[in-house]
Amino acid sequence: MENITxxxxxxxxxxxNLKKAEVKKGVGDLxxxxxSFVPLQNGExxxxxxxxxxxxxxxxxxxHSEWNCISVFAQSYFQLEV
Numbered sequence: 372m373e374n375i376t377x378x379x380x381x382x383x384x385x386x387x388n389l390k391k392a393e394v395k396k397g398v399g400d401l402x403x404x405x406x407s408f409v410p411l412q413n414g415e416x417x418x419x420x421x422x423x424x425x426x427x428x429x430x431x432x433x434x435h436s437e438w439n440c441i442s443v444f445a446q447s448y449f450q451l452e453v
Contacts, residue, residue, distance in 0.1 A: 379409055380441040382420065382434040390419040392433070392449035409440045417449065 398404060399413035411417070420432035420441060431446045 375409070376438055379438060382418075382439040382441050384421070386418050386434065386439070389421060389434070391452045392417050392419060393452065394435075395448055395450055398448045409436045409438065409442070411435060411444070411448065419451075 394411045394413055394415045394417060396413050399411050399415070404410045415435060417433045417435040420434055423432055426432050426443060429446050430443050431449070432441065432443050433449070434441055
């Protein structure tokens with residue numbers, strides 16, 4: 372079986388000083404998410420990627436999952452921690 376990291380972008384930096392957010396309840400159950408290669412989990416803690424260059428509008432680049440996968444999602448899917 373092939374390694375999943377062959378198919379995703381992986382964040383290799385430290386997560387220690389990055390802003391955190393939580394996946395809102397119900398997002399993990401959406402059909403498009405369930406069929407994603409690395410789906411978000413309801414209540415999962417994600418990290419805001421330090422490089423948001425090229426990301427516009429209501430989207431945000433995040434780091435998520437046990438593999439520190441880099442993905443772009445709508446900001447409305449997350450509850451930002453203060």
